[in-house]
Amino acid sequence: MVTPFGGDGSLNVDGARKLATHLVDNGSDGLVVAGTTGESPTLSHDEKLQLFEAIAGEVGDRAAVIAGTGSPDTAETIRLTKEVAQIGGIAAALVVTPYYSKPPQNGLLAHYRAVADESPLPLMLYDIPGRTGRRVEVETMVELAAHKNIVADKDAVGNASETAKLRAALDAAGHTDFEIYSGDDGMVLPHLAAGAVGIVSVCSHLIGVPIKNMVTAFEAGDVAGARKIYLQYQEFMSLIMGLTASPIPVKAAAGMIGLDVGEPRLPNVPATADESKKIRAALEKVGLL
Numbered sequence: 001m002v003t004p005f006g007g008d009g010s011l012n013v014d015g016a017r018k019l020a021t022h023l024v025d026n027g028s029d030g031l032v033v034a035g036t037t038g039e040s041p042t043l044s045h046d047e048k049l050q051l052f053e054a055i056a057g058e059v060g061d062r063a064a065v066i067a068g069t070g071s072p073d074t075a076e077t078i079r080l081t082k083e084v085a086q087i088g089g090i091a092a093a094l095v096v097t098p099y100y101s102k103p104p105q106n107g108l109l110a111h112y113r114a115v116a117d118e119s120p121l122p123l124m125l126y127d128i129p130g131r132t133g134r135r136v137e138v139e140t141m142v143e144l145a146a147h148k149n150i151v152a153d154k155d156a157v158g159n160a161s162e163t164a165k166l167r168a169a170l171d172a173a174g175h176t177d178f179e180i181y182s183g184d185d186g187m188v189l190p191h192l193a194a195g196a197v198g199i200v201s202v203c204s205h206l207i208g209v210p211i212k213n214m215v216t217a218f219e220a221g222d223v224a225g226a227r228k229i230y231l232q233y234q235e236f237m238s239l240i241m242g243l244t245a246s247p248i249p250v251k252a253a254a255g256m257i258g259l260d261v262g263e264p265r266l267p268n269v270p271a272t273a274d275e276s277k278k279i280r281a282a283l284e285k286v287g288l289l
Contacts, residue, residue: 060089156183167195
């Protein structure tokens with residue numbers, strides 16, 4: 001979920017509540033709050049808590065609200081996760097791989113185990129090496145899956161064959177209940193085929209119902225139906241995900257279709273005139289404008 005900001009750059013809590021309701025009304029079973037798309041590095045500790053409390057209060061009885069509590073600092077990640085656990089209606093915490101420090105694999109094991117040991121909430125790990133500079137290797141993920149508090153992985157590695165290797169390794173180790181979620185809209189169907197159970201989606205702001213229908217069709221065994229939806233929107237999803245740094249494209253597109261989300265906070269910037277033209281054309285092509 002993107003984080004709505006006001007014209008002065010301040011946190012728009014009322015806008016966040018309205019957006020949460022819109023997303024749940026349009027196909028989302030859950031919401032990840034203060035993740036990458038939510039511009040978490042630009043949110044203060046207190047702003048995150050405001051968001052989590054507002055959105056859990058708004059839709060926590062209708063959807064799984066997952067709070068992004070990860071940071072490069074293990075101690076801060078633990079502190080925020082424990083505070084979030086005191087908010088009613090939070091289902092889990094999303095914990096991104098510590099970025100900038102680029103810890104070795106044994107450092108990742110120690111980090112995630114420290115957070116999981118202290119967390120009252122189940123954890124979804126967030127493996128996105130393109131942003132963090134460090135992948136959680138398959139062997140490391142399998143070891144982490146043995147922890148009772150580590151229950152899922154948001155897979156943004158970007159390679160469905162690697163997702164398949166991870167699923168096979170987890171199953172071989174007996175971690176069949178550990179869930180993998182696609183973290184890349186443009187790869188959602190290949191990820192489902194490789195063993196993902198759903199997607200933490202950016203494009204759901206715009207095409208939530210088709211994405212929901214695609215996943216539902218695949219899970220029901222209607223692979224042809226799922227493929228038809230995927231091919232209809234794959235080009236659109238790839239543009240929204242890859243035109244420029246996220247969440248610039250999705251925020252621009254959301255504004256064009258009437259969602260009050262505001263502009264990104266620095267160091268991200270609004271879409272350029274050329275980018276906006278491409279986004280508008282893409283929205284028109286899929287019938288959203």
